[in-house]
């Protein structure tokens with residue numbers, strides 16, 4: 001038993017399909033087993049022997065805890081989730097790497113290279129560099145990965161509720177909710193009028209090439225605004241679905257977004273704060289003009 005422990009302490013698992021690597025107890029992410037890196041979580045985890053595959057194959061992550069994730073546990077959980085997001089399972093078996101040699105006697109070099117090459121580590125939109133709270137970055141990553149619990153995703157898990165969008169009568173899907181819904185279109189249109197930014201046409205583009213060619217500093221501001229508008233749409237939608245609000249107009253969504261931007265602007269350097277706040281004011285002004293001129297007609301049309 002001691003030999004086995006010594007062996008595993010000196011080996012590192014290179015994740016392929018994740019089926020032969022224990023999630024908590026093998027070393028596969030970082031220099032130690034996750035059990036040692038996150039003892040607060042490990043102590044309350046159910047199924048301590050679970051594999052990486054069992055955890056990562058499902059969204060949301062298939063981990064259950066015996067206690068609520070609050071306080072430090074929640075902080076550690078977000079920290080762990082953030083790291084797990086960069087992991088992609090492949091179809092290849094896991095391999096073992098002997099940590100004391102550089103070439104890794106137990107691993108097949110080509111396979112290692114292959115796994116590195118084929119892991120689509122998501123760095124798109126520089127989500128992780130945007131100056132917004134971590135939970136917002138995680139939400140954005142969920143949007144990008146298509147795993148936000150919109151009604152189509154809920155339905156895949158036997159959810160039996162009404163699948164219609166809260167803002168219109170179409171089936172709610174991620175792309176619809178954030179880009180194609182008349183409500184989303186109106187919001188993006190107000191952004192276009194205010195800032196002369198062409199709205200993205202797909203989620204892929206939103207996180208990919210959308211801001212290519214835009215001045216780097218300007219793009220940073222736009223990304224903060226993008227996080228705000230998506231988060232505002234999502235929260236308004238949740239109010240309609242879960243909190244029994246029966247009507248939200250686009251001005252309310254914009255004011256939620258600008259409140260967020262003002263709050264998040266405190267996370268950015270002083271030089272960026274000013275343009276963020278000014279941008280909010282401009283956007284609100286344009287939105288009010290649109291609303292005053294067309295508001296109720298648009299509102300009537302988009303109302304379910």
Ligand SMILES: [Zn+2]
Pocket residue numbers: 165166167168169170176177180181182183
């Ligand atoms: Zn809709």
